[in-house]
Amino acid sequence: MSTQDSEVDSIFEGLRSGRSREVWAEFLRLFSPVIFETCEYSSGDADQAADCFLFTCEQLSRNNFRRLLRFRPEGSAAFSTWLRVVVRNLCLDWRRKEFGRPRLFRSIARLSQLEAEVYRCRFEKGISLEDTFVSLQPHFPGLTMERLAAADWKVNQSMNSRQHWLRGTQRVRVQSMSQESSVDVMEMPANDPADPNPNQELALAAREQESRLLMALQQLSKPERLLIRLRFEQSLTLEEIARLTKLGDAQRVHRHIAAVLEKLRKNMA
Numbered sequence: 001m002s003t004q005d006s007e008v009d010s011i012f013e014g015l016r017s018g019r020s021r022e023v024w025a026e027f028l029r030l031f032s033p034v035i036f037e038t039c040e041y042s043s044g045d046a047d048q049a050a051d052c053f054l055f056t057c058e059q060l061s062r063n064n065f066r067r068l069l070r071f072r073p074e075g076s077a078a079f080s081t082w083l084r085v086v087v088r089n090l091c092l093d094w095r096r097k098e099f100g101r102p103r104l105f106r107s108i109a110r111l112s113q114l115e116a117e118v119y120r121c122r123f124e125k126g127i128s129l130e131d132t133f134v135s136l137q138p139h140f141p142g143l144t145m146e147r148l149a150a151a152d153w154k155v156n157q158s159m160n161s162r163q164h165w166l167r168g169t170q171r172v173r174v175q176s177m178s179q180e181s182s183v184d185v186m187e188m189p190a191n192d193p194a195d196p197n198p199n200q201e202l203a204l205a206a207r208e209q210e211s212r213l214l215m216a217l218q219q220l221s222k223p224e225r226l227l228i229r230l231r232f233e234q235s236l237t238l239e240e241i242a243r244l245t246k247l248g249d250a251q252r253v254h255r256h257i258a259a260v261l262e263k264l265r266k267n268m269a
Contacts, residue, residue: 007030008073008079009073011023011026011027011030012068012069012071014026015027015064015065015068015069016069020064020065024061024065027068028057031080031083032053032057034080034083034084034087035053035056035057035060035083035087036049036053038084038087038088038091039052039053039056039087039091042088042091042092042095043091051094052090052091052094052095055090055093055094055097056087056090056091056094059090059093060086060090067086070138071083072138075137076134077134081134082134085127085131085134085135086135088125088127088131089125089127089135092124092125092126096124107158107159107160108155108158108159110158111154111155111158112151114136114140114143114147114151115151115154115155115158117136117139117140118132118136118148118151118152118155119155121135121136122152122155123155128210128214129148129149129152129210129211129214130214130217132148132152133145133148133214136148145214145215145218146215149211149214149215152211153211212268213264213268215267216264216267216268217264219267220260220263220264220267223245224260224263226245227241227245227253227256227257227260228257228260228264230244230245231257237250238250238251238253238254238257241253
C-alpha cells in the first residue's frame, strides 16, 4: 500500500469519527492543490476558479462528507483520479448554478434513468465515456462498459441533428468561461444555424470511435492501462514514467507504449 493510500484510508476513517473537522483540515492540506487545479482548469479564470473552489469544498463537506465517503477503495479508480472526476462535475454544477441549466429535450425525458444520467454526463457536462463510467458506477451497481456504451448509443439515437448541434454549442459556451456570451443558444430560432448534418455525422462517428476505444482499453491489463494514462492523460515524459513504473529507461518505456498502442489498434479492429 502506498503512502497516499494509507493517508486516504486514515482520512476516511477520521471523517466517520468525532474528529471529522480536524481530519477535514488535513484532507484540504493534502488535496486542495488537486481540487483548485481542477477548478482552475475548468474555469480558465482565477477569480471564477476561487469561487468554484469554495463551492466545491462546501459540497464535499455537506451532509457529513457524504459525497466523499462514496469512494470505494476496492474500485478500479485511484482516489486522486476519482476526486478529479467528482470535482469536475461539481465545477459544472457551480457553473449551472451561476449561469443557468439547459432545458431537457422531450426525447431525452422519455429515456430510462441510466440513459438520462448518461445524457447529462456526456452532453451537459461534456465528460468522456470513461469518466462517465467512473461517475455513474457507484449509483448503478453492476454497470459494465458494454451496458454504458449501449446507453450512450441510445442517447445519441434519441437526438436529432439540430439537438446535437444545440447541445454541442451550449457545451462549448459553458466551457469557455472566460468568453461569456449573453445569447442563450436554446432561444435561437430554428432557421438561424446552417444545416449541421455533415458535422453531426462526423461527431456521431467520433463518439462511436470513442466507445470502441474505451472498450478496447478495458481489454488491456492494469499495467498497460497505467502506461496509457500516464502518457496520454497525465502527459508525463518517458523519463518520468520510467521512474514511476521502474521500467528502467525512456527507450524501454517507449517500446512498451508502442506495443500497447498496437494492441489497442488490433482490439479496435
